[in-house]
Amino acid sequence: MSALTARHEYTIKEAAALTGLPASTLRYYESIGVIAPVGRGASSGHRVYDEEDLDQIMWVACLAATGMSVRDMPKYVANGQLGPCAAGEQIELLTAQQQRLEVEAKQLVLRQRYVALKIDYWHAVAAGDDGHVELLLGEARTLADEVKPASKR
Amino acid sequence: MSALTARHEYTIKEAAALTGLPASTLRYYESIGVIAPVGRGASSGHRVYDEEDLDQIMWVACLAATGMSVRDMPKYVANGQLGPCAAGEQIELLTAQQQRLEVEAKQLVLRQRYVALKIDYWHAVAAGDDGHVELLLGEARTLADEVKPASKR
DNA sequence: CTAAGAACTTCAAGTGCTCGAAGTCAGGGC
DNA sequence: GCCCTGACTTCGAGCACTTGAAGTTCTTAG
Known part of the structure; x- marks a missing residue:
């Protein structure tokens, strides 16, 4: 398996884009031990992420999204390490994450509408x-009422 | 009439409940000048919010929800009172915000695809x-490749 | 009236990132 | 070769709250 399965490697920027966490946060998580130390390029010293690292980061991102403090995470990350036996739990968390992303998408659309509306408003004022x-x-007032749950994050 | 039209007054806790921001954040916003100084009870020194204060806070809450930094808010809040003369600047700020939101939307879609893929992946592992x-x-590797051009193209 | 307790006050320190500075390293043009 | 650009590195400071401590004031019950 290992010979044929060329493990794809990711830069910190790619890892950031896929997990939704900024590169700075990935370094931060690693520095405080929330995620395991990431491999480094032999000559460059740059971080090199593999699929396993990304799985772990996604797991942490799920925990963070549920409001867990970073000090409590290491224990839960250890649980995530258990591999295939933990697949059910992984799916559960990822599905929850999927729902959060959906909510985030809806709020984002709402915000886009609100901003577009305000631009229209100022054009009308100017005219x-x-x-x-x-x-x-x-x-705008109607929309403002709907944007309430954006206080987190 | 105006004497009878009791302009409702609110404690900081009521204001927090109505605007969705914690009381601590209301005090913080006031301390850094993002919102105008709120009136105080004559004997108690406690903050007393009126409708106008709440409108302003709601407005600031919307700006915060769209990701505006607190440093930019005072200008923007002040402009709200100036009318047509500031329309150009308002539109400029809002258009920049619109572009940020568009980028955010694209990144969000990418993350959604990645999470969906990971759910499929763990299902396959379990099976x-x-x-x-x-x-x-x-x-997943292909998806990662799509990230690269997204940053520079 | 007084005493208890909840809610407010300020100020300081903590939290979870986030950014900027200064330096290192890979790839491309000359 | 040599330099330039740009992405990465660490480290420390900064940001936007957030929480805690210590004290004052409103409220309510005895």
């Missing part, structure tokens, strides 16, 4: 279109 | 479907 201004202000 | 596992690992 002196008072009727349109009033209309847009009303819509 | 002992090694061929499928290999296939999905390959797809």
